[in-house]
Amino acid sequence: MKYSEKISNGLNNLLVKNYDAEKGFKLAMDKIDNPAINTFLKDRAAQRGQFAQELKSEILQFGELPEKDGSIKGDIHRAWMNLKTAVASNEKEQLLEEVERGEKASLEEYNEILYDRDVVLPPSTESMLKRHRDAIKSSLTMANIHERIA
Secondary structure, eight states: OOOOHHHHHHHHHHHHHHHHHHHHHHHHHHHOOOHHHHHHHHHHHHHHHHHHHHHHHHHHHTTOOOOOSOOHHHHHHHHHHHHHHHHOSOHHHHHHHHHHHHHHHHHHHHHHHHSOTTOOOOHHHHHHHHHHHHHHHHHHHHHHHHHHHO
8 A cells, every 4th residue: 555645745744843843852952951841852852753763664664755854944943943042031931932832833734634634544644643643732731831930
């Protein structure tokens, strides 16, 4: 079985998003000097790296070629994070707001492919995407908590 072009493009888009998220979490971790927040960010970076590996394997399993790296948009977002925190009085709060914004965007992209009525996902793919999405929801809740206490 092969994926449709729409599914392949959607999964590769999620793959790139996870590459970008992993790099973004690592950037934020390097800029924040708070052990609890750093542990959260390190765990999220590792999680997104794992999600990327799972997506890559799933894409390959269905005979498609996975993307190899993040996006220009992700590079721009990380540059924005650097600039924003360079001029911000509360660097931690600004970075956590960007983390939250990125997680919300990821959640939307996962939901788009999961709820697209024109796409029938293989059960293994749907299960994986739901698991990722649910973990991102949980991460978003934790990011909100860390932002409030920062």
